[in-house]
Amino acid sequence: MNTESVWQLDEGEKIPVGISSCLVGNPVRYNGGHKHDRRITDSLGQFFDFTTVCPEVSAGLGVPRPTIRLVENDTGVTIRGAKKSELDVTRELVDASAKIVSKLPELAGFILKKDSPSCGVFRVKIYREDGHPSRAETRGEFTHQLLAARPWLPVEEEGRLNDPVLRENFINRVIVYRRLQKLETAGSGIADLIDFHSCHKLLLQSHSPEAAHRLGRLLAGPADLSFTDLVREYRRQMMIAMRKTVPRRRHAMVMERLAGYLRDYLDAGDRHEFHQLVGSYRRGEMPLVVPITMLRHHLRRLPENHAARQVYLSPHPDALALRNAI
Ligand code: SF4
Structure with a gap:
């Protein structure tokens, strides 16, 4: 491999990745417990430098605290006590999430706790005012704000990382995202992006031959984007393509x-x-x-x-x- 490529990771460099605090063993859950996932900390921890967040603790809800859930009503989705529905912590959690997101360092991925009304990424339950589950599903409040601010950041839930194909896919996306961050910072022009594309072409083709072709055309097109905008557009399209697992x-x-x-x-x-x-x-x-x-x-x-x-x-x-x- 060409040792001069600006997008390459340094030997031993750890990739900055965010993670729900309870997954690394911090006792921040509603009951004072944690959900330490050793497959993440022991294995990925060798290569990732984790930044931990707990939106509910940051919102001042305390440990232990009442369990909360998402509840929909005529005005939208609120965050309420699961057992005491009069408890409404919507404002606290929305504000705390916004504050965390605004202060996060540069990250190349995020691992989040599944099913949480704060951290969940997929299929987080929403309840109706009468206590029955609604048919709708959503993301946790923190994750919703995280992805609004950083839409192409690779995110995954800890449970899905036990699936070997999803695990490999997430780690690939994190590493590619990190390389593109380096390219955006240290790259000096389109030649660096062409070098990146040339080396990632078959990886990209494995996810989507159409995207590999499209991105090649993007680089060959008229130079009407700045280098930074070109890298960002390239990253957007590449991250969308890489969400597809490889058959x-x-x-x-x-x-x-x-x-x-x-x-x-x-x-x-x-x-x-x-x-x-x-x-x-x-x-x-x-x-x-x-x-x-x-x-x-x-x-x-x-x-x-x-x-x-x-x-x-x-x-x-x-x-x-x-x-x-x-
Ligand atoms: S799921 Fe999120 S909010 Fe809940 S304890 Fe873990 S880090 Fe905190």
Whole structure:
């Protein structure tokens, strides 16, 4: 890989990521407990530098505190006591969330506690005034404000991170987002963004061939955007594309494309063996790490070339072993 690329992360650099405070073991929940998730702190903690937030503590609700939930009425959604409906903490939580969001440092991702009326990202329940669940679902108040301020920030709930495909997808998005932050800060012009695109092309194609094509056209188009605006538009489109998880057939397609560079370097036996592995992976008989490891091994034989610079080959630290499980 080209060691001069301005978007590359430094050796040992930890990526700044926000996280719901209860997930790292802080006793901030309504009952004085926590929801420490060791898969996050022990594994991702080696590579992420966590900034913790607890919107409900910041709102002054105390520990322990009454449980709260989202309640809809004619005027909108309010945040009320789950057992004492007369308790209305909407203003406190809205104000505290706004204050936290305005003071957050630069982050490349956020891990949030599922189901929380403050922190949940997906399918947070809303109740009706009569206490019955409404059909509507939403985000927690803090997450709502976080994504209003930083719409393309990669976010994920801790429960979904137990799914290997979603875990790999989130970590990829965080790392790419961080690289684009570095590019925006340290890049000196479009040549740096073209270098970034060139190295991420196959990763992008694995998520969305259409987006890879569209982003290539964006860089080739008329220079009517400033460098900063161009990076931001590129980031917006790339983050949307990367929200899609990568199906096995797409991984197989990208690996076969990379194997094309080896045409003149592999004998028929090696080529056959590799195609067999890709076929087995595609049928779900083995994890992605197997054909990818062989591909990386073969590509090392090539002199410096476009294929070896593809981030797709090694998008995240090998120590996380993410491709052993997908
Ligand atoms: S889910 Fe959010 S608000 Fe609730 S305890 Fe955890 S960090 Fe605090």
